[in-house]
Amino acid sequence: MxxxxxxxxxxxxxxxxxxxxxxxxxxxxxxxxxxxxxxxxxxxxxxxxxxxxxxxxxxxxxxxxxxxxxxxxxxxxxxxxxxxxxxxxxxxxxxxxxxxxxxxxxxxxxxxxxxxxxxxxxxxxxxxxxxxxxxxxxxxxxxLREAKESHSELLKQLQSTWHQTIPMSLAMGMSADYFDGQQFVTHCDVSFNKNLHNTMFAGSIYTLATLTGWGWVYLSLQTANIDADIVLAKADIKYLAPIPDVACAKVDVNKIQGDVAQLSQSNKARFTLSINLFSGDKIAATFNGAYVAIKS
CATH class of the missing domain: 3.40.630.30 (Gcn5-related N-acetyltransferase (GNAT))
Known part of the structure; x- marks a missing residue:
């Protein structure tokens, strides 16, 4: 084999x-x-x-x-x-x-x-x-063919929400790239987010990770036709290697705790996510965040 x-x-x-x-x-x-x-x-x-x-x-x-x-x-x-x-x-x-x-x-x-x-x-x-x-x-x-049309529209909606409500995401060139219910992938502009060492600025790495986690919860809620406000309750990040070029952030459903079904029984649902940030194949940072969805 x-x-x-x-x-x-x-x-x-x-x-x-x-x-x-x-x-x-x-x-x-x-x-x-x-x-x-x-x-x-x-x-x-x-x-x-x-x-x-x-x-x-x-x-x-x-x-x-x-x-x-x-x-x-x-x-x-x-x-x-x-x-x-x-x-x-x-x-x-x-x-x-x-x-x-x-x-x-x-x-x-x-x-x-x-x-x-x-x-x-x-x-x-x-x-x-x-x-x-x-x-x-x-x-x-x-x-290359784009993602499924339904997911493509959701990704455009999320990206528009980021850029309209969080000016930093627009300046960073945040992009919602891929979502299939199992994985969510994002990236941001290379040149804008570099530091004096010509590698990705730590604050940009943190922001990319934070918004990627927020985006996963947003997409999950939209898929379930649930309106809720999303807030970050707790987070930590480990920087493992410099990112000299393009970086992307990935969320995998296997590294998530929490379910939108909680909102059918309560006005709140808590999601704990582990996000990897990659430089090529290499994991350059890991982010763990706890998000709370509050039903509108």
């Missing part, structure tokens, strides 16, 4: 980068290390690994400040080609991009890979660079 997921430890990252180098750099006598760039810490990495721990295919997604996704470093081991692993990696990266509110994926495909990407819905938009003076690349793009 194979699994498609992010590398989980240093040993897996070593294998992940080794496969990149073997497929994409070694045949052109490039040194180890040339398979990496400065975006690795803030990127989203996916690999296919088998039960024996062998890495069979890899790929990377990076989201830029304009919230466009870029897929790079796609590679499949020579003895694993022809099994559809490349499509599995692309599907996983696109799913992650979609959950983070990305509407368009861009990539530069080697000439021999253009047909592969065309089968997955990508279109050539022009010629790109020539790698090592011999490998022609082509720019390709694909638009």
């Amino acid at each position: 194979i699994h498609c997921r992010a590398p989980q430890n240093d040993a897996e990252f070593i294998q992940y980068y080794q496969l990149r180098w073997q497929v994409l750099r070694a045949p052109w006598q490039q040194p180890q290390g040339s398979e990496k760039d400065e975006l690795e810490p803030s990127a989203i990495h996916r690999m296919i690994i088998d039960e024996q721990g062998n890495v069979l295919a890899v790929g990377r997604l990076h989201i830029d400040q304009y919230w466009c996704g870029h897929i790079r470093y796609m590679a499949t081991a020579s003895d694993a080609q022809g099994n559809g692993y490349g499509k599995v990696v692309i599907d996983a990266l696109e799913a992650e991009a979609s959950q983070r509110g990305v509407k368009k994926i861009c990539l530069n495909a080697r000439e021999l890979a253009v047909a592969f990407y065309e089968k997955l819905g990508y279109q050539v938009t022009g010629s790109a660079h020539v790698l090592y003076d011999e490998i022609q690349h082509f720019r390709m793009e694909k638009s």
Whole structure:
């Protein structure tokens, strides 16, 4: 059985980068290390690994400040080609991009890979660079489908509520990206929220987390057709790593205590949420908040 997921430890990252180098750099006598760039810490990495721990295919997604996704470093081991692993990696990266509110994926495909990407819905938009003076690349793009219409409307409603009632959220560029009843994902503008170290300002991280928790409760109430005021009763945050680039906040239903059904028996309901803030795949901060919904 194979699994498609992010590398989980240093040993897996070593294998992940080794496969990149073997497929994409070694045949052109490039040194180890040339398979990496400065975006690795803030990127989203996916690999296919088998039960024996062998890495069979890899790929990377990076989201830029304009919230466009870029897929790079796609590679499949020579003895694993022809099994559809490349499509599995692309599907996983696109799913992650979609959950983070990305509407368009861009990539530069080697000439021999253009047909592969065309089968997955990508279109050539022009010629790109020539790698090592011999490998022609082509720019390709694909638009991602938006969330279900009902959830899309709810997300627009929430974002409008934020921006109209909390001026800081508008200045921060807060965006409600994805909601399916199981997960809720948000992000904010990159450039506005940076500090003098060129990483995300701690106050912006806290605000993003606070409003994400508030947003989950809001969406849950709206889904149940319940009107209630929402207040933050208690919160704490742990800053685990700097966020040099795009950050997103995620709420998972499995990390929530409380139910809107409480409001059918009482005028109040309490929700306790645990929220992770990510820089790429890495958890950069954890936020725990207690919110109270008071029936209108």
